[in-house]
Amino acid sequence: MEKNSEWWRGCVMYQVYPRSYCDANGDGVGDLRGIIGKLDYIAKLGAEAIWLSPFFKSPMKDFGYDISDYRAVDPIFGSIQDFKDLLERAHDLGLKILIDQVWSHTSDEHRWFKDSRQSRDSHMADWYVWADPQPDGGPPNNWLSYFGGPAWTWDARREQYYLHHFLSTQPNVNLHNPDVVQEIKNTAAYWLDMGVDGFRLDTAHTYIYDKQLRSNPARGHNQPWPTDIPKSNPMARQSRIYSMNTPENIDFIEELRAYINGWDDRCLLAEAGGNDAEAEAAKFVKTGKRFHMAYSFGLVGSNMSEQDIVGTVTRVEELIEDGWMCWSIGNHDFKRAISRVNPHYSDKVALARYLMALGLSLRGSFCIYQGEELGLPQAELAFEDLVDPYDIMLYPEHVGRDGCRTPMPWMKSAPNAGFSNTTSKTWLPIPTEHAGLAPDRQEKDENSVLNAYREFIAWRQSSPAMKKGDFKFVNIPTDEIIAFIRSDGNEQVLCVFNTGESEKSCQYDMTNLTPIDTISHGISHDNDAFTVAPYGYGFYKIAA
Numbered sequence: 001m002e003k004n005s006e007w008w009r010g011c012v013m014y015q016v017y018p019r020s021y022c023d024a025n026g027d028g029v030g031d032l033r034g035i036i037g038k039l040d041y042i043a044k045l046g047a048e049a050i051w052l053s054p055f056f057k058s059p060m061k062d063f064g065y066d067i068s069d070y071r072a073v074d075p076i077f078g079s080i081q082d083f084k085d086l087l088e089r090a091h092d093l094g095l096k097i098l099i100d101q102v103w104s105h106t107s108d109e110h111r112w113f114k115d116s117r118q119s120r121d122s123h124m125a126d127w128y129v130w131a132d133p134q135p136d137g138g139p140p141n142n143w144l145s146y147f148g149g150p151a152w153t154w155d156a157r158r159e160q161y162y163l164h165h166f167l168s169t170q171p172n173v174n175l176h177n178p179d180v181v182q183e184i185k186n187t188a189a190y191w192l193d194m195g196v197d198g199f200r201l202d203t204a205h206t207y208i209y210d211k212q213l214r215s216n217p218a219r220g221h222n223q224p225w226p227t228d229i230p231k232s233n234p235m236a237r238q239s240r241i242y243s244m245n246t247p248e249n250i251d252f253i254e255e256l257r258a259y260i261n262g263w264d265d266r267c268l269l270a271e272a273g274g275n276d277a278e279a280e281a282a283k284f285v286k287t288g289k290r291f292h293m294a295y296s297f298g299l300v301g302s303n304m305s306e307q308d309i310v311g312t313v314t315r316v317e318e319l320i321e322d323g324w325m326c327w328s329i330g331n332h333d334f335k336r337a338i339s340r341v342n343p344h345y346s347d348k349v350a351l352a353r354y355l356m357a358l359g360l361s362l363r364g365s366f367c368i369y370q371g372e373e374l375g376l377p378q379a380e381l382a383f384e385d386l387v388d389p390y391d392i393m394l395y396p397e398h399v400g401r402d403g404c405r406t407p408m409p410w411m412k413s414a415p416n417a418g419f420s421n422t423t424s425k426t427w428l429p430i431p432t433e434h435a436g437l438a439p440d441r442q443e444k445d446e447n448s449v450l451n452a453y454r455e456f457i458a459w460r461q462s463s464p465a466m467k468k469g470d471f472k473f474v475n476i477p478t479d480e481i482i483a484f485i486r487s488d489g490n491e492q493v494l495c496v497f498n499t500g501e502s503e504k505s506c507q508y509d510m511t512n513l514t515p516i517d518t519i520s521h522g523i524s525h526d527n528d529a530f531t532v533a534p535y536g537y538g539f540y541k542i543a544a
Contacts, residue, residue: 007048007096008198008267008292009324010467012360012457013367014047017332018055018077019063019427020407021370023420029427030407030419032078036086038410039093041439045373045450046457049096051200051269053332055083059109061169062389063405065100065202066107070187087195096197098269103184104206105170112183113171117155117162127180129163129172130155131213141215143243144235148393151243165206165244167389175207175252185259192260198267201291204284205274208249210242217241219275227297228273232397245274250283253290261288269326270294277301278315285323293326293365300328304341304355306480306499310473313362317471325364329355330372335400339378345501347534348375352449353521354497354535360460361486361495361539363471368453370408374437375449379406385429406430409438452521459519464488478506481532485542492542496523498532505531512543 022034032055042050054064057072064074073080090097106113115124131140131152139152139161145168152161153168163172173180188199216238219225229236253270260266268291272281277296284294298312316325330337338351345351352375360366381403386392388401406428410418417435420426442448460466469488476483480500486493494513498504507529515525515538522536530538 005265007265008269008365011048011096011365012046012460013049013051013098013269013326013365014042014045015051015053015328015331015367015369016042017053017370017405020405020419022408022410023416023422023426026421027076028420028422028425029076031076032073032082032086036082036089039086039089039095043093043095044454045368046454046461047095047368049098049197049267050090051098051367052100054100054102059107059169061107061167063387065102066105066167066170067102068107068109069111070101071190084194091195096267098198098200098267099191099196100202101188101191101199102202103173103175103187104203105164105166105172108169108171112173117157120158120160126177127174129174129209130158130160131163132160140213141242142238143216143240144238146229146233146235147390148234163209165203172206172209176209176211176248181252181255185256188256188260192263192266197265198260198269198292201268201270203273204253204270204291204294205249205272205277205280206244208246208252209244210246212242214242216243223275226273226275227277227301230394230398232394240274245280250290253284257288257290267292272296278312279319281325282316282319282321282323285320285325287322287324290323293324295326295328295367297334299359300330300334300337302340304329304337304358304499306482309358309499310482313471314473317363325362326367327359327362327364328367328369329359330369330404331367332369332405333401334404336376336378336404337372338375342501343378345535348377349447349449350522350533350535351375353452354537356449356453357456357519357521357537358497360456361466361484363469363486369404371434373450373453374409374434374439374442376409376434376437379403379429379431379434381406381429387428402428406434409434411440412436412438456519459516463491463493465491465493469493476506476508478504480504481506481530483508490544492544494540494542496530496532496538496540498522498534498536501534503531503533505529513540514543515540 019030021030023030024033055077056067057069057074058064112127116128139150143151145151219239270284270291272294278298281294281296284291302308386402391402407419407430412435417430442450465486465488469486472485474483483496520538522533523538524531
């Protein structure tokens, strides 16, 4: 492969959540062997890379995002040889593999934390964020956890508090400590030397904390609500200027990138959150110096109204300079897109196709969360079926993570929809509605969501303007209609979308426009106007 080929720029990525993709050994939980058996499906979709959520050794309090050994595969998923086989098969199919790396925190069962909490004089005493109590015995400051309550837990052995941005069983490592940073680099080298093509970096905005441990101020009344957490989470009431996204965070990001540059053709994709996720994502990326790509929550955490789309994309375009975004409409942390955007709209196929076309048309790379290519809605689960601590804590105001993590359906009429041959329960139930959307049914329907994804991705890959070209909004005075032009050299494409559930017409000069009918859906035109169906979209070549 050519060095520094920037294969990631404009690529279509596919997120696999291993617990829910395919169960090869019949225990009701997805595994690496199951994923290997479905790599041909991902390649046929047209994806060029896979983001593989954590499969490392873990007590599974946060379902893999609480890692107890960065270099071991958890037995529930298989073995290190299974991962090597997956990597080899993916590369044979031309698929890149990015694996999740959780470098902001570990499980409390990690050997580092076990040593650190023994005493203030232990070998790894300063490998985590420890602080003395206030004079009244309270926590060091007012920082809050994403999972509710203070971000500090008391440890009787050290008679100190330790920091955790998530569960109390997920202590934050101290990345001000150069020994910890070196161990993180060693972990990166282990996987890169094995042949992985890069990392998705979990919660990159929480890496570096304020050394003075200053309390966060309250969110100002004129400050918009953050997009990375729901309003029902008390953390949304703070302006998190000291607990995360500190100025030193960028220094650490640049140090990581400089290290990863020692391997050819690798990619770092960062999750960016905080008070202003779009601004942070733009700040995290810079050609050759910072992360290759980042994603924010302005789309994935919203109902994707006209205002959401235009506001989020405009803000990123204004700030990103020579950086690169990776857009998505959903992932394993948010309610599935078609249920989030308009849960009451009856034509789910039209809505799913619209979300696909919009996401794949923006300037940047794009990540598909498993099941979006099938148009899966959010699974409606009973409270007793919930296993995610975040969903349970915020129930019923926030029900999102378990309902988007239910197992993938593969065959409508097979037991457990083809996900598993277990005779007992799968780790989360599979909705009957999902089984009816299985690939074995959709592949036979030329108008299915799955086939729409395959056709659209193939067209996108053939178009330099759509894959890597420039982006410019076009002023359309009609409410709920957005339009923009993608351009690369002599190729220019006009992209038009109806973001609402009623038909819209708008004036537009059609001179020098040629419709791309094979990709467009629900749009018609005459000499000087468009008419766009609910959630319709159209693409037009602009004559040079």
